[in-house]
Amino acid sequence: MDYKAAFETAVEQVKGEGRYRVFADLKRYRGDFPRAAWTRDDGSQSDVVVWCSNDYVGQGQNPIVTDAMHKAIDEAGSGSGGTRNISGTTHYHVELESELAKLHGKEAALLLTSGFVANEAALATLAKVLPGLIVYSDALNHASMIAGIRNGGAERHVFRHNDLQHLESMLIDAPIDAPKLIAFESVYSMDGDIADLAGTVALAKKYNALTYLDEVHAVGLYGLRGGGVAERDGVLDQIDIIEGTLGKAFGVMGGYIAGDTMLVDTIRSYAAGFIFTTSLPPALTAGALASVRWLTEHNEVRIRHQERAETLKRRFIEVGLPVMPSVSHIVPVLVGDPVHCKLISDMLLHDHNIYVQPINYPTVPRGTERLRFTPTPFHTDAMMDDLVGALDALWSRCNVKRLGGYAA
Numbered sequence: 348m349d350y351k352a353a354f355e356t357a358v359e360q361v362k363g364e365g366r367y368r369v370f371a372d373l374k375r376y377r378g379d380f381p382r383a384a385w386t387r388d389d390g391s392q393s394d395v396v397v398w399c400s401n402d403y404v405g406q407g408q409n410p411i412v413t414d415a416m417h418k419a420i421d422e423a424g425s426g427s428g429g430t431r432n433i434s435g436t437t438h439y440h441v442e443l444e445s446e447l448a449k450l451h452g453k454e455a456a457l458l459l460t461s462g463f464v465a466n467e468a469a470l471a472t473l474a475k476v477l478p479g480l481i482v483y484s485d486a487l488n489h490a491s492m493i494a495g496i497r498n499g500g501a502e503r504h505v506f507r508h509n510d511l512q513h514l515e516s517m518l519i520d521a522p523i524d525a526p527k528l529i530a531f532e533s534v535y536s537m538d539g540d541i542a543d544l545a546g547t548v549a550l551a552k553k554y555n556a557l558t559y560l561d562e563v564h565a566v567g568l569y570g571l572r573g574g575g576v577a578e579r580d581g582v583l584d585q586i587d588i589i590e591g592t593l594g595k596a597f598g599v600m601g602g603y604i605a606g607d608t609m610l611v612d613t614i615r616s617y618a619a620g621f622i623f624t625t626s627l628p629p630a631l632t633a634g635a636l637a638s639v640r641w642l643t644e645h646n647e648v649r650i651r652h653q654e655r656a657e658t659l660k661r662r663f664i665e666v667g668l669p670v671m672p673s674v675s676h677i678v679p680v681l682v683g684d685p686v687h688c689k690l691i692s693d694m695l696l697h698d699h700n701i702y703v704q705p706i707n708y709p710t711v712p713r714g715t716e717r718l719r720f721t722p723t724p725f726h727t728d729a730m731m732d733d734l735v736g737a738l739d740a741l742w743s744r745c746n747v748k749r750l751g752g753y754a755a
């Protein structure tokens with residue numbers, strides 16, 4: 348076996364499809380978000396404006412958060428020292444879990460090392476402890492949910508994205524007493540659309556199914572306290588399991604689930620992805636705790652965040668750029684071709700000091716390649732002037748399709 352040739356073939360295939368990924372070498376300026384220094388291959392640097400961060404409201408630079416992290420390092424050191432079972436449960440973990448449970452109106456919460464791990468661990472475990480479980484999974488669910496569902500080995504049905512009629516047609520077919528789980532997201536991060544939570548909950552009740560909701564792109568951002576779309580829509584108490592991240596709007600890192608005590612205790616007791624890995628370090632948990640508490644009390648940040656997204660969508664539409672129909676803070680613009688998508692992203696960076704990464708297959712279906720903008724409260728009108736002007740010019744230069752067919 349020529350291993351090297353096999354790896355080369357695999358990478359060449361990705362390159363041939365125009366979706367080979369190159370990471371931009373960035374260093375953020377704390378206090379001047381969303382500005383960052385970008386280092387080119389030749390070592391030279393430029394200042395750029397980042398338009399695609401999932402640090403949605405700039406919590407990664409909030410002094411409340413960074414001070415808490417510094418303090419935790421000074422008080423408790425760097426690592427946690429082990430798994431939660433073996434001396435890795437610090438007071439910070441206990442406090443943060445209690446805060447997260449409160450945020451979602453649940454009895455309990457469990458911290459995991461990332462949102463990916465939380466989804467994988469929780470969903471795989473649910474399938475294992477509920478024999479005969481049938482999982483109903485939205486077609487656009489995140490890779491981490493798919494991984495968990497696959498690893499759990501339960502019977503799996505994929506319903507068309509946000510299509511509750513399709514979901515019901517599948518639920519009807521199953522024995523009423525079979526254990527069922529509906530796995531879905533609130534804000535879908537590539538299109539920016541939002542699921543019908545109340546409608547899904549109603550179906551779950553009718554067919555006696557559990558609901559598992561990934562609120563990764565909504566925690567901290569929706570609802571008066573940032574409890575997510577479930578809070579905004581008044582259904583917090585009707586969703587069985589909420590999964591979130593501390594790495595996006597909360598600006599730190601880590602993942603969690605929240606739910607009833609027995610359910611959380613089950614995941615805690617069975618999930619390999621929780622049990623057999625070193626727990627998050629004190630600095631991250633302390634930073635996340637400070638971030639959650641602060642963002643809970645600052646609804647004006649959420650209002651400004653939504654306003655910035657609305658403004659950017661409007662300004663793109665005014666110049667005929669094909670904004671996809673998002674109802675959230677995510678502003679996707681359709682390019683529809685992986686080579687063009689990468690080219691426009693490269694030109695924005697090299698010629699305009701604007702960074703937005705191309706979104707290509709397999710993150711989105713082929714033919715729907717796009718640029719995905721995430722304006723934060725720190726993106727100014729002047730930054731938007733620069734962005735809209737640059738994009739308008741590049742759209743003409745590359746002859747990419749404008750509005751019509753994709754009107755928002």
Ligand SMILES: *Cc1c(COP(=O)(O)O)cnc(C)c1O
Binds near residue numbers: 461464489536561564
């Ligand atoms: C990013 C993401 C995750 C994973 O969260 P991390 O904390 O980054 O591991 C889970 N679900 C969705 C929908 C995501 O977009």
